[in-house]
Structures are given as structure tokens and as C-alpha cells.
Amino acid sequence: MDLNRFKDCAAAYGKERRRWPAQELELYDRFARTPEGAAILAQAERTDRFLDAFVPAAPDPGLARRVGVPAKPAWRRFGAPAAALAASAALGFAVGFAQVRDEIDADPVARLLLGPQSVQEIGL
């Protein structure tokens, strides 16, 4: 009965004692050195050795740098570029607006069509 339990544990946890549940260590110590127990552990060891071949490489420093820099809030990440964009847009609008107004004031056809008062009425 106990040997069956030993076999179940080896099938689940493998050969190494440190991976066995604490409450089963006494069972491990009782059977590990017997011929039956050693044969069971030898079979479990084959699976252990197979699993041991998968050893992920250490993270490269680039990943550590990417992950280790805390994310800034959106307003801090995009705040300065967004402010510069808004300022450029405002400046462009102001310049464009001034040019259009000068052109209308200077254009006799526009003045003829709209008249000086009409130009003022439409807010130009």
C-alpha cells in the first residue's frame, strides 16, 4: 500500500526529494534506497532529465531596461509634444488668418463683391 503511494508520488513529483510534499518525505526516506523504490525513482528521473534540458536564457539587458523604466502618465509622455503641436497650430492659424484678411482687403474684386462693410460683417 505504501509502495503504491510512493509510486504515485514519484509519478507526480519526480525523483528529487526536495520536490516531494513535506508530509510524504518520511515515505520517500523509507523506500528510496530499497530495490523497488530505486527502480521507481530511476524511471521518474528519466522524465526529470528530459525536463531539465529546458533552461531559459537570462533576460538581455535591453529587456531589463525596457521593463524597469516605469510608465509615465499619458500627459507626461505626450505633454510636451502636444503643447508644441498646439502652439504651432495656433501660430499657423493666426498667420493664415492675417494673410487672408490682408488679401481680401487688398483685393478689389473681393471688396467689390463683399464691400468694406460686408467684409467686416462676416468677421474678416
Place this chain on the structure above:
Amino acid sequence: MERKPAPEDDALDHELMAAVARRDGRAFTRLVERHLGWSLGFAERMLGARHEAEDLVQTAFLRVWQGASRWEPKAKFSTWLYRVLHNLCMDHFRARGGAQEALDEELPDDAPGNEERLAGLQREARVRAALAALPDRQRAALVLCYYEERPQAEAASLLGVSVGALESLLSRGRAALRKWLQEELH
């Protein structure tokens, strides 16, 4: 691979998390340095692909940063981080719809001196393929208990199963690996 923090390091993790909650960037960097290695190893063994593991770990640490103010030191930081990583892996599997990606192992050229490394990579590729072929929960049980050596109670809690059910997942997972190995040899 970076070592897992020892139990006595838990207090330091708690201090660092408290500092991260106050938006201390240096504390966050320190926390990443301490836990990035094993986190990446766990994710890579779970997902089978390095680049996916890197993305997942990056997301996990973003959640650490975002969730630090809500974190309560009831358990070890590493246990909490395992849960974050495990949940992200499960989300990943669901999004993938259970379909396994083809193994795309980059092997080096046949340059002299590379044979040993090549053999090592081939052995590793076989394990990746075998693990990837397991059902997600069996793979998770094996990664947590075999590779990460988490206590049974903690691994069972992470998977949301009893300790007995965890043992069953482990047995079935290892039996499937044995069968996979035997079929490969014949």
C-alpha cells in the same frame, strides 16, 4: 538566470512595493531587477516562445506599477506576481484559442564548435514542443511545481484546484511526457 528571492528578502519586496506605490521609479527598477529573471523563465516555459514571454512579462510589470497602490502585503510579493503572470498566461491561451504555434527554433549555422550548442538547443526544442503539446493546466502544474518548485498548496491555489487535483495534473502531465518521449524514440 537570476536566483529566486529568498524568504528573508520578502521584507525588502514589501518595502519596495510600498515605495512603488509612492511612484518611486528607482524602487520599481530594483523590483524588476530582482524578479525579472524568474518571471521570464516562468513565462517562457508556459508559453514556449521567448518573444511572447518577454511581452507578457512587460505587461505583468506594468500591472505591478499600476496596481502598487492597491497591493496589500498579505502574502509574498512573488506569490502575487506568480498569480499576475499565471493569469496573463491563461488570457494568452484563451486568446490563442488553444492552438499551439509551430515551433520556430532558431538554430545557429553549422559553424565549427557549434555542434554541442546545437545539440543542446535541439534537446531544449524537444522539451518546448512536448510541453507545448500538454493541456494548459497540466503544463502550468509542471512549470509551477517542477521548474519553479512552488509549494504544493501555493501551486494548487494559483491553479484554483485542490492539492489532490494538482497531484493528478502533475501525474498526467508527466505520463504524457513519458509517452511523448517513447513515441519519439520509436
